[in-house]
Amino acid sequence: MENLENQIERNNGILMKTFQGHTDWVFCLAVLDNNTFISGSDDKTIKLWNIDKGISSKTFQGHKQWVKCLAVLDNNSFIIGSNDETIKLWNIDKGISTKTFQGHTDCVNCLAVLDNNTFISGSLDKTIKLWNIDKGISTKTFQGHTYWVNCLAVLDNNTFISGSDDKTIKLWNIDKGISTKTFEGHTHYVICLAVLDNNTFISGSDDKTIKLWNIDKGISTKTFQGHTSWVNCLASLDNNTFISGSDDKTIKLWNIDKGISSKTFQGHKQWVKCLAVLDNNSFIIGSNDETIKLWHIC
Template identity: 30%
Template sequence: MMIFKLCLFSGLLLFYNAILFPCTDTAEIKAPKKLTFKKLYTLKGHVDVVQFLKILKDEVLISGSADTTMRAWSMEGTCIKKLYNSRGWINKIIELSDGRIACGANGGGINIWNMEKNSYITLPNLKKENYYGNSVIQLANGNLAFSTWKGDINVWDIEKDTCVKTTALKEHAAWISSLIELKDSNYLATSSWDSNIRIWDASNDKISSIRTLFGHTDCVNAVVQIDEKRLASASDDKTIKIWQIDCNENKATLSGHDDGVYALIIVDGKIISGSRDKTVKIWDSESKNCLLTIPCEDKIHSLEFSAKNQYLFVGQSGGNIEVFQIFL
């Protein structure tokens, strides 16, 4: 990495053969580190869109697809097992604190899988109420929170199989595409196809919308938390936006994709985006520069990253998952 030292002498910056004369006041500016990648292999088996990817604690990759199946993959690229989900295509997968897997499906309800036994349960009351689970997360207190096609949020006590709270009002005008819990807070954030992002207070009996982030001009497909102060969102308007959490301010707009941006993850403060333009881009969340563009074989719907192996998994519309090693 090249390092340049900047020195001030009588208000002038003195250069000599790209090396500055020594002086008392110095500041180091590090040239941006160049990122590189290599294609490793392609995971094949799904026959429809790979909607979601999740790496478990034991470094097993779980993929969920619109073909109504989940598959478990080793880091070496072997399909370990295939699980059929009777509730429809799979929208979101999470690993619960007890090691089980929960997945939201478009066919109604949330299935909770025991991977070792290759079996699942659907919470009876949740199924009876015909909740159409989309994005599902486990809150810090152990309860599940999930969004629905109707545009609301429900919090479910798994042990008691009962809804403990829901949204006070239906605030989103279209279905909720993603749901996250903000770190160290009682707040949730959602993205929606109504082109907005909302911040919710989940500390009371009813979940209330306290802030709306306006700025996208088309469906918002994902929202993620960069750090304690910032969010990032991905939209069909071909952009990624960076937001200040405690206000309505759009801090930056990242442009460069040629089609809608569907997938978004954060790795070491970097924003990784996947688009229907068949590219993955890695962005510096501070400088807002695009650090790397990775061409892919098909339209991108999901992303996941293994920090241990530096592997990037790219789920695509045709059912394949491309795997790249990223040298950060």
């Protein structure tokens, strides 16, 4: 990462680069390869970024309202969910939307890919939908949450978890179309999820905490405290380390065994809304300050 823009040390981390171009909140991020990522914003656009050059090389426009979530299908296609209640499939080389998925009756809040022809979406309409990409239709609707669905994470090709404003996390069986387990423990909205292994995941909440969960036991085995506002995003670095971003404007690096935050990264002027891992030593962060920042762990 030589010749990078501004290597500013911030509380045990190095701010390597700042990407500017969006004109409103950056709500979602996804990595395509080790030099390319995409971002979605409340400015209704998606941008493709070149990390080495530090610039946006392409802008995708087509949604009528805010872009809230995205997921990569392969190195030339991705899906986007929006406040306009639709999901769009985009071709990167062509720079166009090739398909629109309709069925939700409120904002599409979260997406997760199951395989190259199937994905799931969660919405403010309280439902989760399973989609077939080739057919362009929803093949199943999962109902059970009593308030907005905020986040999704895939465990395997027949199982996923969802977090909701109803303060719960649900485990779902795709073939059966039902929730097989409900995890309770957060005292406010569940905002984000990240899978650690096939029996363990973490959740972040508006209650300012992160919880570690054992799926078989159906219980929280550890609570991580340190953020002073909502926990908006989570990502695993390895089987004992994860990072979190918060409305307190910070990113924290956590040691699972010790149950503590070992580093805090500061540099954003407003809330941290999304993150994505590039490798086990670097990650990108999107914020309400309209920027994306590349951080190196030192």
